Amino acid sequence: MKLYHHPLSGHSHRVRLFLSLLGIPHELVLVDLAKGAHKAPDFLKLNPFGQVPVLDDAGAIVTDSVAILVYLAKKLRRGDWLPEEPLAAAKVQKWLSVAAGEIAYGPAAARLITVFGAGFRADEVLARAHNVLRQINAELSGHPFIVAAVPTVADVALYSYIASAPEGNVDLSGYPHVRDWLARIEALPGFVEFQKTPVGLAA
Structure with a gap:
């Protein structure tokens, strides 16, 4: 498998993390966002939206980080990571939607301001970030991972931007x-760290 990525993209990290947790050999292909490589014609043939990550699985092209997570779990029949039972599947889907919604427009957007100079209003995105973190913190008070005991x-979709x-x-x-949940994910065999940037509170 070949993963087109950027090391500072949390969307890319989600997929890289899952590939590593599953122990899947893969080739990393750097897409230089600063030089506009994601808007180059060859890359747009892979993903017309001009976004990373993109997974090339022997010619099968999958775009969107959450879609790639689902693809990998389904292809490898990893029901432990993506359950088939209806209620459990619905709970996973809910949090995948949170990752694509409240997380993207909360902590991810806040980080875009400091790392990439994005033009969001800091007060708005910080408020959204803390709102979703309060909900996730409450959810995690009942079980070690976001849906259950495993x-x-x-969890992979939520991890990087949190x-x-x-x-x-x-x-x-x-x-x-x-914070305890982050530590549990970081203790999983195959965990791979998201590249840190010394900005914001991390400076």
Whole structure:
């Protein structure tokens, strides 16, 4: 498998992390966002939206980080990471939606301000970040991972931008269950770290 990625992209890290947790050999292909490589014609043939990550599985092209997580779990028949039972599957899907929604427009957006100079309003994205973190912290008070006692693709989808939230000036000190959850994910065999950037509270 070949993964087109950028090391500072949390969306890319989600997929790289899952590939590593599953022990899947893969080739990393750097897409230089600063030089506009994601808008180059060859890359747009892979993903017309001009976004990383992109997974090339022997010619089968999958785009969107959450879609790639689902693809990998389904292809490898990893029901432990993506359950088939209806209620458990619905719970995973809910948190995948949170990763694509509240996380993207909260802690991820806050980090985009400090790392990439994005033009979001800091007060708005910080408020959204803390709102979703309060909900996740409450959810994690009942079980070690976001859906149950074992990790799922939902945990992988949520991890990267929560772990890097301090880079966007999002203080995690008030969320003990979130911090314990981060540590549990980081202790999983095959864990691979998200590249740190010394900005925000992480400076």
